[in-house]
Structures are given as structure tokens and as C-alpha cells.
Amino acid sequence: MTDAELARLRSKIGQVVEVKEPPYLTELTRDAIRHWAEAIGDRNPLFINEDYARASLHGGLVAPPTILYAFSRLSIGYRGGLPGIHSMFAGSHWRWRRPMRLGDDPQAKVTFQDLIELPSRFAGRMFKQISHIDFVAKGGDLVAESESWGMRTERQTAEKKKKYDYLTSKVYTRPELDDIAQRYRAERCRGSVPLHWEDVPVGTLVPEIIRGPYTATTAVAFEQGWGGLFIRAHGYLFDFLDRHPNAALLNEYGTPEPPEAVHWDGALARRVGVPNAYDYGPERISWLGTLLTNWMGDAGFLAELYCEVRRFNLIGDLTHCSAEVTEASVIDDTTGRIKLDVKASDQRGEDTVLGWAVVHLPRRSPGRA
Numbered sequence: 001m002t003d004a005e006l007a008r009l010r011s012k013i014g015q016v017v018e019v020k021e022p023p024y025l026t027e028l029t030r031d032a033i034r035h036w037a038e039a040i041g042d043r044n045p046l047f048i049n050e051d052y053a054r055a056s057l058h059g060g061l062v063a064p065p066t067i068l069y070a071f072s073r074l075s076i077g078y079r080g081g082l083p084g085i086h087s088m089f090a091g092s093h094w095r096w097r098r099p100m101r102l103g104d105d106p107q108a109k110v111t112f113q114d115l116i117e118l119p120s121r122f123a124g125r126m127f128k129q130i131s132h133i134d135f136v137a138k139g140g141d142l143v144a145e146s147e148s149w150g151m152r153t154e155r156q157t158a159e160k161k162k163k164y165d166y167l168t169s170k171v172y173t174r175p176e177l178d179d180i181a182q183r184y185r186a187e188r189c190r191g192s193v194p195l196h197w198e199d200v201p202v203g204t205l206v207p208e209i210i211r212g213p214y215t216a217t218t219a220v221a222f223e224q225g226w227g228g229l230f231i232r233a234h235g236y237l238f239d240f241l242d243r244h245p246n247a248a249l250l251n252e253y254g255t256p257e258p259p260e261a262v263h264w265d266g267a268l269a270r271r272v273g274v275p276n277a278y279d280y281g282p283e284r285i286s287w288l289g290t291l292l293t294n295w296m297g298d299a300g301f302l303a304e305l306y307c308e309v310r311r312f313n314l315i316g317d318l319t320h321c322s323a324e325v326t327e328a329s330v331i332d333d334t335t336g337r338i339k340l341d342v343k344a345s346d347q348r349g350e351d352t353v354l355g356w357a358v359v360h361l362p363r364r365s366p367g368r369a
Helices: 003-010 030-039 051-057 065-073 155-160 174-186 218-226 236-244 259-263 265-272 281-296
Strands: 087-096 105-119 125-137 141-151 203-211 302-310 319-330 334-346 352-360
Touching: 030 218, 051 174, 065 087, 065 105, 065 141, 065 218, 065 302, 087 281, 087 352, 141 174, 174 203, 203 281, 218 281, 259 265, 281 302, 281 319, 281 334, 281 352, 302 334, 319 352
Parallel strands: none
Antiparallel strands: 087 141, 087 302, 105 125, 125 141, 203 319, 302 352, 319 334, 334 352
């Protein structure tokens, strides 16, 4: 990183980011919703079963909240402007106004918000690059807004200091896989039975869900719902590289790959200082969204989700998603507010995502605090 490049990037703060590449999704269709649900392992019938959704209080299909990541390639936080400096997605703060329904077809407006230097013991200079994103539905209403950020680091310094040497990919036994399969069978969505605000005291634990073990196929499955940033093939790839020549990483065969190939190619991941291929941060945040929508049921509303991605989730890692109620307050006669701490942890017991969420729940006794 050079001071001149940083000054040039800072000059763009406050500007709306013009996006020439079209978003992966432009329409909120049945297929788009289903593909996103499948990509994040969400089996909630409110998202994938049209008959069920039509009979629900929503009157039709709604979308998993984090599907908005697929409506802008920059919804993970604009991080352009520092050529040759590898960047990592590091978190989002989502605020939803209402559930998203078929035909909403949201459009994103991305504004470069800030560039903040942070102390780093391992990676030389490190900067947090933040964007604000507004998502406006076809009817003109603001359906959601978010801040997303990424970390720009001198990654070769991190590699030289062997920051990630302790990370090794787990190998599973047959009994361990059988136990994981049973945990997936036991995963439940609350569905149409309301969860009332009065029944969720501080200290309530949300039933844990798991995701993984992570594989290259898991990354491909997520790409089918999200679309990625630089996924191109054939002439489309070389057209993209004509416009962005610094985006190419040469693989072991000397052919170009996009930077995000680090999510399925271990050799390329090691070149940027990580011991193996690793997952997408928005993917893990979406798993935490599923944890909450499973728990709150059809009558609940996920209003906010704030997540900081703290560590890598490598090929072979198993993620445990959990949450605990920390606050409860009244919004009005019919609705209560619940705040929760949320986290994702790996099989090593290390927290890979930390954050919090706000859920609105119906009140059983209107007018009583």
C-alpha cells in the first residue's frame, strides 16, 4: 500500500459507486428464492413451498432476508481502488424494513462510506473499507439498507509471519458424518405456530444449527444462488480481464482464474496467505439468518443482523450457529422487540463470526408490558 494510492481512494468517499457489471439477480422470482434457499441450506417452507406460503399469514412466497446479497455485486462492500492488494469481506450490518415478496425486484445503490486504518499485529497495514447500500423495491419503497465492509491488508506480511499456521483441515470419520447427518435431520423450522414475545425471556438459547463440513462443492452451491463477483467463463472471462487485467490469478496450469477462486482452489488460497480454500463471509452470515428465521417462525420479523467475520472457515470446517436472547422490550401493543447475541463457531471451538440481531415477535397480551 502507498500513501498516494490511499489518498486517491479516500477522495472517493461519499461518492455513489457506478456499477457497469449487471447484478446476478435483477428479479425476485420463485426460482431466485429457491436457488438462494438451497445455496444456504435453508429448508423453511415459507421460502420454497408455494402452497404453504400461500396459506401463511404472508399470503405467498417471501424470500430469505439475505438474498439481497445477490442483487448487487458490491453488496459485500465496495473495495475497489487499491490494485494488487487482496481484500477480504469482513462483515455486514443489515436493517430490513419489511419481508421481501415475489416481484419486489430490488435495485441497489452503493455509496463508498469510509476508509479507516486499524492496528494489525500480523498483516502490516490494514484498512476497513465501508460501503452503505440502499435496496429499493420496484414499487419505490426502501426494503432494506446495510453497511458492509472489507479489510484491505498487506497479506504477504501475514503469510510471512505464519499467522494461520495453526489452521489445518479436518478429516472426518464415518461415525462423525453419521452424527452430522442426524443433526441435519433434527433441524426444525417453527413455521405457523407463533413464537410470542412473552415466552422469550432474557437468557433463552436459540436451537443451534450446523452447516458443513465445508467443501469446494459447498462453495459452488453458494455461487449458484449468489452469483459471485468475478465468475466468468470462456469469452466472457477474457472480456472481463480486458477490462480488469489485474483481476487474474494464474493457476498451476498458467491459465487465469478470478480472485475468488481462493474459495475452491487451495493452492491459490495459499498464495494469499491462507492454508486452504475457505468459505464466503456472506454465506456464513446467511446461515445465521437461517438460524433466526427458523426460530422466530412465520409471524416473526428479522429487523437487524450485525455480523463481524473474524476468522477463516476452511475446507473441512463444520460451523455451529447459535444465539442467545440478551434484551426484551415493547414496541407497541401488538409487537415486542428481542435482541440476541449471535455467533458462528468451528469444530475447534473458535468463534468465526460474532454479532447481534433484532427480531420482532407478536405479543400474546396486547397492551401489557
